[in-house]
Amino acid sequence: MHIHRLTDRLGGLAFGGDYSPEQWDADVWKQDDELMHQAKVNLATVGVFSWALLEPEEGRYDFEWLDAHLDRLHAAGVAVDLATPTASPPPWFSLAHPDALPVGPDGTRLTHGSRDTYCVAAPAYRLAARRIAAALAERYGDHPALALWHVHNEYVSLCFCDHTAAAFRVWLRARHGSLDAVNEAWNTAFWSQRYTAWEQILPPRASQWHRNPGQSLDFSRFWSDETLAAYREQRDAIRAHSDRPVTTNLMLPGYQNLDLWAFGREVDLVSVNHYPTAPGVDAAAHAAFDADRARSLAGGAPWLLMESGTNTVYAGGRVLAKEPGDILRHSLSHIARGSEGALFFQWRQSKAGAEQWHSSMVPHAGPDSRTFREVTALGEALSRLGELAGSSVRAEVAVLHDSNAWWAMNVDGLPSSELDYLGPLRRAHRTLWDAGTTVDFAHPEHDLGRYRLVLAPALFLLTDAAAENLRRYVAAGGTLLVQHFSGLVDERLHARLGGYPAAPLREALGIRVEEHRPLAQGAEITLSDGSTATVWSESLRTEGAEAVAAYTHGMLTGRPALTRHAFGSGQGWYLSTRLDDSGYRDLVGRLLADAGVAAELPDLPPGVEAVTRYAADGRRWQLLTNHRAGTVPLPEPGHDLLTGGPLHQLPPGGCAVLHRP
Ligand code: GAL
Numbered sequence: 001m002h003i004h005r006l007t008d009r010l011g012g013l014a015f016g017g018d019y020s021p022e023q024w025d026a027d028v029w030k031q032d033d034e035l036m037h038q039a040k041v042n043l044a045t046v047g048v049f050s051w052a053l054l055e056p057e058e059g060r061y062d063f064e065w066l067d068a069h070l071d072r073l074h075a076a077g078v079a080v081d082l083a084t085p086t087a088s089p090p091p092w093f094s095l096a097h098p099d100a101l102p103v104g105p106d107g108t109r110l111t112h113g114s115r116d117t118y119c120v121a122a123p124a125y126r127l128a129a130r131r132i133a134a135a136l137a138e139r140y141g142d143h144p145a146l147a148l149w150h151v152h153n154e155y156v157s158l159c160f161c162d163h164t165a166a167a168f169r170v171w172l173r174a175r176h177g178s179l180d181a182v183n184e185a186w187n188t189a190f191w192s193q194r195y196t197a198w199e200q201i202l203p204p205r206a207s208q209w210h211r212n213p214g215q216s217l218d219f220s221r222f223w224s225d226e227t228l229a230a231y232r233e234q235r236d237a238i239r240a241h242s243d244r245p246v247t248t249n250l251m252l253p254g255y256q257n258l259d260l261w262a263f264g265r266e267v268d269l270v271s272v273n274h275y276p277t278a279p280g281v282d283a284a285a286h287a288a289f290d291a292d293r294a295r296s297l298a299g300g301a302p303w304l305l306m307e308s309g310t311n312t313v314y315a316g317g318r319v320l321a322k323e324p325g326d327i328l329r330h331s332l333s334h335i336a337r338g339s340e341g342a343l344f345f346q347w348r349q350s351k352a353g354a355e356q357w358h359s360s361m362v363p364h365a366g367p368d369s370r371t372f373r374e375v376t377a378l379g380e381a382l383s384r385l386g387e388l389a390g391s392s393v394r395a396e397v398a399v400l401h402d403s404n405a406w407w408a409m410n411v412d413g414l415p416s417s418e419l420d421y422l423g424p425l426r427r428a429h430r431t432l433w434d435a436g437t438t439v440d441f442a443h444p445e446h447d448l449g450r451y452r453l454v455l456a457p458a459l460f461l462l463t464d465a466a467a468e469n470l471r472r473y474v475a476a477g478g479t480l481l482v483q484h485f486s487g488l489v490d491e492r493l494h495a496r497l498g499g500y501p502a503a504p505l506r507e508a509l510g511i512r513v514e515e516h517r518p519l520a521q522g523a524e525i526t527l528s529d530g531s532t533a534t535v536w537s538e539s540l541r542t543e544g545a546e547a548v549a550a551y552t553h554g555m556l557t558g559r560p561a562l563t564r565h566a567f568g569s570g571q572g573w574y575l576s577t578r579l580d581d582s583g584y585r586d587l588v589g590r591l592l593a594d595a596g597v598a599a600e601l602p603d604l605p606p607g608v609e610a611v612t613r614y615a616a617d618g619r620r621w622q623l624l625t626n627h628r629a630g631t632v633p634l635p636e637p638g639h640d641l642l643t644g645g646p647l648h649q650l651p652p653g654g655c656a657v658l659h660r661p
Contacts, residue, residue, distance in 0.1 A: 003245050003268050005390070006304065007340050009147045010042050010079055012386025014304060014341025015379050017361055019044035021069050022053055023350060029069075032348065033076040035367055040379030041078055043343065045306070046070070047136070048083040048153050049115065052090035054132065061135050074145035081306075081343075082146055084136060084234055086129040087153035088115040097124035103161035106206040114354070119159035120223075120230045121167040133234040134241075141242030149246040150306070151234045154273065155227045156255045160203040164226075169198045171222040185492045186214030213411035213493050217461075220407035224259040232266060247271040249306040250297070252290040253422060256410070259403040261443055264297035272297075273307035273345070274334065277314050281627050283322070284609065287330045289429045291337035293401070296441035298338070300392055305334040307345040310371050311359030319357065325653045327374045328381060329625050332655050335385065336611035336623035338393050342382065344375075384641050385657060388621055391613040396597050398442040398451045399428050400459060405444075408461035408493060416518045418535045419485055424457035427581075431588045436599030438611055448473045453595040455588075459486040461493065467502035474508040475568030479595040481587075482509060483575045484536050485516075509572040510545030510565030513538050517556065524580075525553050527561050531583030537561070538576035545574070562587070571595075603635040608650065612660075622658045626650040634658075 006014060016036070021029055036044070046069060047054070055061050073080055094101055094112035100122035103109045110117055118125045133151070140146055176182045179195055188194045193212060195201055204211045204219050235246045245268035250260055252272050264270050272294040276283035294303045310327055313320040322330070331342035349360035361375045406421040432439045432455075440451070444466035448454055454473060459466075459482070467487060474480050487501020496502050499512035506512055517537045519525065524532050528550040537556055540563070547560035565572040571594065579587060592598075601610040607628040614620045621641070626632050633649045638658035640647035647656050 001239065001243055004243060006148055006245060006269060007302070007386075007389035010341075012042070013335065013382045013389060014043040014343060015039075015382045016041040016043040016078065016347070017045065017344035018048055018307065018346040019046050019348075020049065020346065020350075021046075022050060022065070023353075024348070028348070029072065033072065035362060035372075036076060036078055036347075038367075039361070039372070039376045040383045041347075043079050043081055043147060043341070044073055044347065045081040045083055045150055045343065046073070047085055048150070049085060049088045050083075051085035051088055051093075051132065054085060054136075055090070057092060058096060059131075061132075063139055070140065070143055070145045074143075078145070079147035080143070080145040081148040081150050082136065082140055083150035084129070084133045084152060084238075086118070086132065086151075086234070089118050089125065089128070093128060097122070097128075099161070099163065100125040102157060102159040103164075105160050105204070107160075109161070116157045118157070119161050119163055120155070120157070120227050121159060121164045122161070123163065126230060126233065129230065130233050130237050134237040137238040137241035141238070141244075146242070146244050148269070149235075149238050149242065149244055150271075151231055151238070151246060151248040154249055154251040154255075155231065156251055156257055158223060158257055160205050164203050165201070167226055168203055168219060168222050169201055171225060172201065172218065173198065175218070175221075185218070186212050187494070188212070210412035213413060216411045217404070217407055217493055220257070220410075221259070221404070223257055224262065224403070227258060228262055228266060231263070235266070245269045247304070247306070249273050250294075252293055256403060256406045256421075260293075260297050261403070264299065270294055270298035270301070270303035271306035272303070274305060274330075275307075275309055275312055275314055276330075279313050279315055279320050280323075283313055283326065284329060284333060284625070284627060285430050285433050287333040288337065288433050288609070289426060291334045291339060292429065292439050293441050294334075295338040295393060296401075300338075300440075302340045302390060302392070303338055305331070305339040305342050307343060308334075309359045310344055310361055310375060311363070319359075321359075324370065324374070327371075328378050328655055329653065331378055331382070332623055332625060332657070333609070335382075335388065336393075336609075336613065338613070340389055342378065381642050384644065387619075387641075388613055388657075391615040391619075391621070393438060393611060393613055395438045395440040396451060397432060397437050397453045397455070397592070398440045398448060399425060399432070400444045400454060400456045401425060401441040402444055402459065402461070402466075404491065405459050405461045408489065409458070411493070415516060416535065418521070421458045421460075424483060427584065428455045428457040428588075431585055433609075434585070434606065435589060435592060436601065436604065436606065436608075436610060437592060437597060438600050445469055448478060449476065451478065452597050453479045453591055454481070456480065456482045456486055458483065461489050461491065462487040462502050462505065463491045464502065464504075467504040471504035471508040474570035474572045477569040479571045479573070479591055480508065481573040481575060481591055484538060484577055506543070508565065508567050508570075509563065509574045510543050510567060511540050511560070511563050511574050512543050513540040513576065515539040525551065525577070527577075527583075528552055531586070532580045533561070533577040533583070534580070535578040536576075540574070540576055545572070605632060608632055620660045622656075622660060624650060624656045624658065626652055626654050628652060
């Protein structure tokens with residue numbers, strides 16, 4: 001079936017947000033039409049939390065109210081991103097099917113009265129979700145307002161109930177083939193954990209001490225697969241009636257219950273939600289991190305920022321307000337990295353209810369407000385960027401990212417609570433972002449041949465295939481940096497025996513790690529090059545590599561801390577400790593220089609963010625944001641699409657989209 005491109009239908013980039021007209025009355029709907037027109041909104045996400053209205057009792061659907069809104073939006077020139085409402089089952093559903101309510105690891109069954117009160121493995125929930133998706137698709141599959149299908153909303157919840165246990169066992173049989181293989185994979189020979197019947201196996205519920213790590217990792221994989229199956233059922237029910245693209249909005253970056261690479265392959269358009277967790281320039285770096293991940297999950301294809309907040313930064317238990325101009329800056333950061341538009345949660349701020357204090361495009365204060373003025377200015381700006389639709393981004397550097405490695409670092413029993421997955425990834429990305437380099441994320445088994453430099457900040461788990469892939473990458477001329485605590489276990493979490501990391505990678509790096517020596521909390525060590533490091537150290541031997549910096553303390557004195565190995569036509573670097581920020585920045589700077597990677601626009605000073613989007617026909621656009629305190633003259637003035645005129649300098653906080661013929 002030919003799937004229509006979203007931007008073709010919209011005639012440009014998407015702009016709008018979650019729209020719940022069911023919270024309001026006809027007077028407000030009329031004002032919504034006017035304000036959406038004023039703000040140049042062209043896409044509204046409708047129906048996300050509408051299950052209780054759409055199916056007021058089991059099997060009886062009421063679509064007339066939705067018909068009216070879709071027709072109204074269509075008449076107002078706003079296309080619809082129609083959601084299936086399955087993230088929030090109505091109370092009648094939970095009362096009729098209490099076994100479909102989610103259960104926590106400690107056995108507590110949750111009740112209705114919130115949202116996400118479902119277990120994705122519960123048969124009654126799956127059936128009800130398929131039914132309502134099919135009913136919506138049948139009714140609206142070719143509605144003229146319909147531009148996109150939005151399955152569910154953020155598949156993020158977990159469940160440990162008996163339905164989950166039953167489905168987990170089916171999954172384990174398919175993955176491992178036999179109970180003996182499960183026992184072997186999980187090394188149940190230890191701690192008297194041997195299973196003698198499938199029915200004995202449970203999800204990793206609360207237990208006395210460490211839960212079995214293999215069980216926990218397999219459970220994460222299972223849960224992602226189960227959730228993906230639930231998504232696919234809805235998608236296929238929709239596809240039977242509709243040729244519009246289907247997506248589900250992924251929550252980046254903190255929720256790691258899904259293998260997002262797998263979701264990226266199953267959606268017609270990757271869409272993500274982004275809410276920064278730090279203010280100021282950190283929020284801009286967070287936006288870039290998530291946007292680069294979204295593009296990578298999409299395999300480089302266009303994707304969509306489905307949700308962000310006009311005034312929402314979650315930091316330390318507070319919701320901080322964005323600074324004036326952030327609405328444009330953050331949206332452009334996503335668009336620079338391939339998003340086909342910018343959407344928000346939500347159009348109009350709820351007057352009451354669970355998200356009453358969440359920011360929106362039309363705040364409680366109404367349209368006469370700074371927020372709405374900035375929203376309108378953004379709509380105006382995006383309406384001028386239609387020519388960017390379908391263009392793509394090029395990166396010469398990749399950061400490796402694998403959900404399996406992430407899940408593996410969440411199991412019980414790791415040697416330091418300061419070892420984490422996301423932190424090192426963010427840091428690697430941030431360091432490259434500060435250097436003005438455009439970055440992809442890549443899976444360790446992807447073909448890496450197009451990258452000059454690859455960073456592996458956190459690859460605790462590494463499959464044989466990935467280790468071999470990395471070896472080949474270096475042999476063929478790539479520059480690879482592997483950081484501490486990487487390549488230690490295979491896909492079953494079995495340690496690599498005979499020295500870390502996995503053998504083919506050892507060959508590429510020319511080292512062998514023999515012993516881990518975690519550092520005490522707060523302890524700082526100095527390396528022979530004067531840089532300092534914390535958290536971790538390792539006793540390693542070079543086997544062909546040269547020591548670039550050595551430890552200077554304790555039993556590791558004189559032993560290599562940072563190594564470089566000329567292997568094949570490439571370079572394999574290994575960093576066995578956690579360098580401080582300036583040491584890490586210097587190292588990454590050196591690797592960029594060695595690998596011949598220049599900043600995206602080397603003539604611009606640090607602090608000016610720049611990304612280029614390329615069209616297939618040779619046109620290109622440079623998207624710039626000035627994070628510096630002063631005005632920056634542009635070495636190469638150009639035509640700015642945002643203002644429609646020539647641009648010679650960028651004021652502090654200013655943005656530009658320069659068309660380079
Ligand atoms: C998103 C969610 C929205 C809304 C928003 C608030 O994660 O999809 O429905 O709750 O968070 O930040």
